[in-house]
Amino acid sequence: MRxxxxxxxxxxxxxxxxxxxxxxxTWRKVSARNGFVEFDGPVLEYLxxxxxxxxxxxxxxxxxxxxxxxxxxxxxxxxxxxxxxMVNAQINSxxxxxxxxxxxxxxxxxxxxxGRLREFFQWNVDVIGSDDVxxxxxxxxxxxxxxxxxxxxxxxxxxxxxxxxxTVAALRQGGVDDSAMETALAAxxxxxxxxxxxxxxLAAAAGIPAEALGKICDFQxxxxxxxxxxxxxxxxxxVADEIGKLESLMEYLAGMGAGDxxxxxxRIVRGLAYYTGIVYxxxxxxxxxxxxxxxxxxxxxxxxxxxPAVGATGFGMGDAVLEILLTEKGKLPxxxxxxxxxxxxxxxxxxxxVLELVGRLRRGGIATDFSAKRQAVGKQLKEANRRNARYAxxxxxxxxxxxxxxxxxxxxxxxEDFLENPVAYMAGVLEQExxx
Amino acid sequence: MRxxxxxxxxxxxxxxxxxxxxxxxTWRKVSARNGFVEFDGPVLEYLxxxxxxxxxxxxxxxxxxxxxxxxxxxxxxxxxxxxxxMVNAQINSxxxxxxxxxxxxxxxxxxxxxGRLREFFQWNVDVIGSDDVxxxxxxxxxxxxxxxxxxxxxxxxxxxxxxxxxTVAALRQGGVDDSAMETALAAxxxxxxxxxxxxxxLAAAAGIPAEALGKICDFQxxxxxxxxxxxxxxxxxxVADEIGKLESLMEYLAGMGAGDxxxxxxRIVRGLAYYTGIVYxxxxxxxxxxxxxxxxxxxxxxxxxxxPAVGATGFGMGDAVLEILLTEKGKLPxxxxxxxxxxxxxxxxxxxxVLELVGRLRRGGIATDFSAKRQAVGKQLKEANRRNARYAxxxxxxxxxxxxxxxxxxxxxxxEDFLENPVAYMAGVLEQExxx
Numbered sequence: 125m126r127x128x129x130x131x132x133x134x135x136x137x138x139x140x141x142x143x144x145x146x147x148x149x150t151w152r153k154v155s156a157r158n159g160f161v162e163f164d165g166p167v168l169e170y171l172x173x174x175x176x177x178x179x180x181x182x183x184x185x186x187x188x189x190x191x192x193x194x195x196x197x198x199x200x201x202x203x204x205x206x207x208x209x210m211v212n213a214q215i216n217s218x219x220x221x222x223x224x225x226x227x228x229x230x231x232x233x234x235x236x237x238x239g240r241l242r243e244f245f246q247w248n249v250d251v252i253g254s255d256d257v258x259x260x261x262x263x264x265x266x267x268x269x270x271x272x273x274x275x276x277x278x279x280x281x282x283x284x285x286x287x288x289x290x291t292v293a294a295l296r297q298g299g300v301d302d303s304a305m306e307t308a309l310a311a312x313x314x315x316x317x318x319x320x321x322x323x324x325x326l327a328a329a330a331g332i333p334a335e336a337l338g339k340i341c342d343f344q345x346x347x348x349x350x351x352x353x354x355x356x357x358x359x360x361x362x363v364a365d366e367i368g369k370l371e372s373l374m375e376y377l378a379g380m381g382a383g384d385x386x387x388x389x390x391r392i393v394r395g396l397a398y399y400t401g402i403v404y405x406x407x408x409x410x411x412x413x414x415x416x417x418x419x420x421x422x423x424x425x426x427x428x429x430x431x432p433a434v435g436a437t438g439f440g441m442g443d444a445v446l447e448i449l450l451t452e453k454g455k456l457p458x459x460x461x462x463x464x465x466x467x468x469x470x471x472x473x474x475x476x477x478v479l480e481l482v483g484r485l486r487r488g489g490i491a492t493d494f495s496a497k498r499q500a501v502g503k504q505l506k507e508a509n510r511r512n513a514r515y516a517x518x519x520x521x522x523x524x525x526x527x528x529x530x531x532x533x534x535x536x537x538x539x540e541d542f543l544e545n546p547v548a549y550m551a552g553v554l555e556q557e558x559x560x
Numbered sequence: 561m562r563x564x565x566x567x568x569x570x571x572x573x574x575x576x577x578x579x580x581x582x583x584x585x586t587w588r589k590v591s592a593r594n595g596f597v598e599f600d601g602p603v604l605e606y607l608x609x610x611x612x613x614x615x616x617x618x619x620x621x622x623x624x625x626x627x628x629x630x631x632x633x634x635x636x637x638x639x640x641x642x643x644x645x646m647v648n649a650q651i652n653s654x655x656x657x658x659x660x661x662x663x664x665x666x667x668x669x670x671x672x673x674x675g676r677l678r679e680f681f682q683w684n685v686d687v688i689g690s691d692d693v694x695x696x697x698x699x700x701x702x703x704x705x706x707x708x709x710x711x712x713x714x715x716x717x718x719x720x721x722x723x724x725x726x727t728v729a730a731l732r733q734g735g736v737d738d739s740a741m742e743t744a745l746a747a748x749x750x751x752x753x754x755x756x757x758x759x760x761x762l763a764a765a766a767g768i769p770a771e772a773l774g775k776i777c778d779f780q781x782x783x784x785x786x787x788x789x790x791x792x793x794x795x796x797x798x799v800a801d802e803i804g805k806l807e808s809l810m811e812y813l814a815g816m817g818a819g820d821x822x823x824x825x826x827r828i829v830r831g832l833a834y835y836t837g838i839v840y841x842x843x844x845x846x847x848x849x850x851x852x853x854x855x856x857x858x859x860x861x862x863x864x865x866x867x868p869a870v871g872a873t874g875f876g877m878g879d880a881v882l883e884i885l886l887t888e889k890g891k892l893p894x895x896x897x898x899x900x901x902x903x904x905x906x907x908x909x910x911x912x913x914v915l916e917l918v919g920r921l922r923r924g925g926i927a928t929d930f931s932a933k934r935q936a937v938g939k940q941l942k943e944a945n946r947r948n949a950r951y952a953x954x955x956x957x958x959x960x961x962x963x964x965x966x967x968x969x970x971x972x973x974x975x976e977d978f979l980e981n982p983v984a985y986m987a988g989v990l991e992q993e994x995x996x
Contacts, residue, residue: 128606130602133602138598157928162574162578165569166569265919381916430563461592490593491593493659511595
């Protein structure tokens with residue numbers, strides 16, 4: 125082949141497109157039933173929008189360029205900066221809490237790896253304008269509702285929930301200075317991904333005192349909230365407050381019916397500096413893949429982008445790891461495309477009646493096709509089967525044969541009767557079949 | 561505001577997003593019922609993919625850059641080159657005719673104008689692997705089916721259909737050399753857009769002999785196919801053959817019920833060099849906007865991209881002009897987002913029952929929300945109305961009040977009865993309302 129796709133991008137042939145649509149349609153459906161409304165921004169933004177939240181190093185992972193007007197533009201690697209920009213621009217007219225979701229296509233100038241591509245889709249769900257932990261619960265519940273809708277059970281996936289303020293408290297108690305906090309958090313975030321020795325090195329390099337490391341790990345490994353409190357040695361009112369929030373969160377999630385999926389886990393830190401409260405990541409239960417989703421509370425978001433101090437919380441779920449997981453677990457539904465009916469020329473030639481019927485059925489909302497070739501009825505029936513049609517409508521001079529291609533059952537209808545209202549006839553037949 | 565959107569891009573706030581989804585969902589629905597299946601490619605392609613079909617000048621209208629590996633990449637300005645690349649890669653395994661559609665997001669490094677943006681969406685419908693004019697009819701019918709679905713009538717829009725081979729024949733008869741054909745076609749394409757004197761200059765510059773111009777204009781202005789044949793002075797077997805194709809096309813379109821929208825118009829030329837057969841553009845009837853859609857047959861497409869000689873035909877319809885047209889004609893449906901029900905705390909606090917109900921209803925597919933604030937029932941009802949909820953579900957100690965927010969009618973149900981299967985209860989109520 126002379127032309128190839130760029131590495132890390134995907135060609136969505138119809139089968140793969142149906143799978144992508146299944147994921148994005150499910151995201152949209154679940155978002156809507158949880159009271160979120162959809163937004164989107166441009167793919168192209170000014171480059172400096174992306175360095176605000178994630179620092180300058182993100183710029184090296186961006187597709188960016190200078191346009192003919194000399195402006196530095198970038199293809200979005202995430203939607204959150206756009207969300208902040210858009211919400212800030214209308215912050216005084218939007219009723220709060222703002223419950224928005226999006227399914228942006230995102231771009232990263234990285235080397236592709238398993239579950240990590242240069243072009244991908246990501247479901248983003250955010251609540252802005254609420255400080256209440258109920259808003260965090262709403263986001264997590266929505267993620268769990270989606271997993272359930274995709275038939276992933278608590279045996280397949282788990283939401284691990286940590287707390288940024290408690291992690292910061294543990295690091296402070298261990299002697300980490302606030303100026304070194306960001307680096308220390310980034311080191312802790314890597315702990316589950318590297319061997320203990322490598323982690324000890326990382327921690328030392330990040331300014332975590334060696335003598336404090338054991339206690340910090342005890343905090344991270346605490347099995348429940350009382351063990352968390354113990355590891356923090358009480359810790360004062362702020363710690364108690366944060367523990368109270370985690371308690372409420374778990375209570376809300378259990379109350380809504382999502383408790384089975386959720387587990388407290390102080391090893392969840394999240395890499396980015398900007399989280400300010402509860403943080404979480406969703407993993408496959410076997411923990412063999414990258415995170416399916418991640419999120420948390422980031423109350424400084426709007427301020428970072430020049431807006432007011434307003435609470436914000438949300439998560440992102442990418443399509444790449446989710447697709448791998450659903451495939452591994454055998455949870456992908458049958459997505460083969462089909463037709464409601466295939467109109468067959470039972471005589472020969474291409475009588476006007478065939479075209480007329482095709483046109484009327486399509487305009488009436490019945491997915492209809494016919495053979496582009498003039499060929500024998502048997503060959504047309506074969507094509508109908510190959511196209512996954514549910515019914516064949518065989519047009520003859522005096523009658524129309526309506527044949528169920530699954531059961532083989534056929535009803536012959538006088539052609540004048542059928543032509544009176546073919547849409548109503550076929551809609552009736554299809555509805556009856558659905559009811560069975 | 562500190563951050564702004566890039567000029568020529570759009571922020572899709574929820575209202576605008578709902579409109580975008582209405583367009584793209586209608587495109588998808590109409591495509592499927594006409595027997596097309598969806599595909600998509602990457603946004604990023606190698607730059608040279610885009611110079612093949614449209615020549616080097618397109619490169620100046622692209623967002624392009626060199627990646628860290630030194631590869632010249634571009635953001636796609638159209639999907640047809642990707643379509644050709646993907647079909648060529650699987651040409652031997654794909655059953656023909658290949659009926660594919662796509663709704664790509666496209667990018668152009670141009671100065672934005674009315675109906676022409678730097679980021680936009682375009683519906684693409686193509687039939688590959690058929691030389692039959694029936695395939696052209698299928699594409700045009702699908703476009704018309706979409707216009708009808710959007711309640712645009714033949715009084716609102718018109719499909720103008722021309723013929724590239726007949727136009728070439730008229731130019732040849734006028735003495736235009738094949739080596740100057742591309743330039744001459746481009747000049748003719750501009751005729752409807754400029755005053756007659758300017759057109760005469762353009763034509764002269766493009767190598768169309770001044771003494772032939774009148775006859776070529778007569779050909780373009782011919783009112784019907786016999787006038788077309790007259791203008792070409794008979795013109796031999798090839799001309800007769802092409803006229804026969806136009807006759808068949810109009811017959812097929814009329815047979816399928818799309819005839820009212822379609823009109824032969826030899827002034828339709830299409831700018832690009834690569835068309836080989838029937839060409840068409842869709843305009844608002846008042847002809848006050850840019851084309852809503854344009855397309856035609858381009859049998860050399862796959863060969864251009866290194867593939868076999870296979871017939872191909874299709875069109876593209878952008879979202880920007882369509883949106884302007886639908887707005888001007890007042891044809892946009894009510895797209896305001898709504899909820900099925902809003903659960904109201906009829907007591908105080910936030911009883912577990914409210915959260916439980918919200919969770920169960922959502923998981924059961926009922927779009928449900930509740931007030932994030934603990935506030936009086938009256939205020940919660942106001943919020944329910946603001947959120948466009950169809951029902952309020954008022955939870956008290958012993959009963960649940962199910963209130964239709966349109967009619968004000970309310971039914972009180974003992975709480976144990978309601979909690980037995982709230983999803984079935986609400987699904988029943990909602991279905992009953994739909995039937996009314």
